[in-house]
Amino acid sequence: MATSLDSLLGEIRSCRLCQNALGFEPRPFVAASPAARLLIIGQAPGSKVHASGIGWNDDSGDRLRDWLGMDKATFYDTSKVAQMPSGFCYPGKASGGDKPPRPECAPRWHAALLAQMPNIGLTLLVGQYAQKRYLPRGFAPNLTEAVRQWRAAPEGLFPLPHPAWRSRIWMAKHPWFEANVLPDLRRRVAQVLGTD
Template sequence: MSLEAEIAACRICADHLPHGVRPVASFSATARLLIIGQAPGSKVHESGIPWDDASGDRLREWTGLSKDQMYDPARVALVPMGFCYPGKASGGDKPPRRECAAQWHERVLDVLPEDRLTLLVGTYAQARYLPAARTLSMTDRVRQFRDYLPHFIPLPHPAWRSTIWMRQHPWFEAEVLPVLRKAVAQRV
């Protein structure tokens, strides 16, 4: 059974998922861009397509990726921290289930090329992959993005709230996005 098929058949945290199990991930051995987000939202849970919502639209805008590029697993790996929709909590969705990253991430990373760029979208991905920076705020990690190049670029989650955050931090659009788009274009 392929790794993709194993992930699709995963039922590790089924008892904790009020909307059922539907693992969402996309990758291949040639994808030199890896995007690690939080977990699918309700719209992505319904469609089964990663980043198939307003957050995905904003992320594509930030990165300069077209839909065709983003959804081509030969170019872009889309691997969330939690592969299934965790359900609602007050103020948004529940955090991603911890079982997914522990069970699957290393196996997926082993498939991907070593010279990849990883976009760490949101605090959950940043906490796992930038452990030395856990004491920093998400804003500080993003502001210090150059410290993590050429392997990682930390980003805020592109939910609707990021519009407010971007207004408060104009350096993101002026300094981070041009570097992000150039780095992404070099990998896809």
Template sequence: MLDALLQQISQCRLCEPELPLGANPVIRAHRDARILIIGQAPGTRVHQTSIPWNDPSGDRLRSWLDIDRETFYDARKIAIMPMGLCYPGKGRSGDLPPRKECAPQWHQRVLNELPHIELTLLIGQYAQNYYLSDKPKTLTETVQNWRRWLPEFIPLPHPSPRNTLWLKNHTWFENDVVPFIRNRVHEILMDELPFTGSNEC
């Protein structure tokens, strides 16, 4: 059952010795979820609050999807599972990459409990490298070829403020890709499943 699996994940200490702030796995899921967001790893603010995408990156992501916080954090609609479930620490230029232990340990087990996912948003190169076969070498080329993986996946750049320059230099993303994503997300969310009565989240 998903609720038991999420409880098990919350107690994971697999790589805690390598984590500067200790283990605090951040994940949200419900069996009824129709959309899955797979990003990189929590930042310090998300680690402190245990709320995924609770930062400026999340604000931009919600703007891209054109949904409010209430909808975004409704696990019956949107599941959120990063490549690394815990804050990995600080590197030379931003946070370290997600820990490599998380996805092989947990992802497929969670996916097995999410039978209604219609669309998975792969945010950033780590999620794209893990889930997309025969992808181009660069994130820019991958996002440019986003239609290749429809209807299952859509690759996105990370919405971090650090990527503001990338967005300015690649206006086609917000002009062409974002409107499609918004329409598809709204289309899926409007066609909700009947409530199952489960409290899994």
């Protein structure tokens, strides 16, 4: 195993564990620094991220940054914000969207990465895959209820829906998210980054 974050990131970026299952050349994505204070655990890179190598480099990323009240410069500053997807590689297309994150990534890499980022003060669990892995079993029956119970989440964890285009429909059905959750999210992000 790696003895430093730089060597660990190199191992992750050269990982080909899922290559046979994908059927195309993997391009693992991760962004991290030992100084990072905010960690975003999402689902898996989309096709635009696979092409560019830049996390959240799409409409979902624009929406997420809006939710956070954060500009791109801060978002992509790894000394402040780390990105660790549930699956590091673009999983390919399925009917109605992308396939789920590959199951090999999180068990193989997450614990080692987390051990190299001791300053994380807040972890955003974006979408059901991150929430299933990091929220306690039985915390909520579904994503909507996990987000609704954000205040009850274990210290340092903050559940969010995935900011895909469908989230606009979800937000319209659940106005409490914009009215109550987003202001608290922005407050906690500013607090952990020292910008409040």
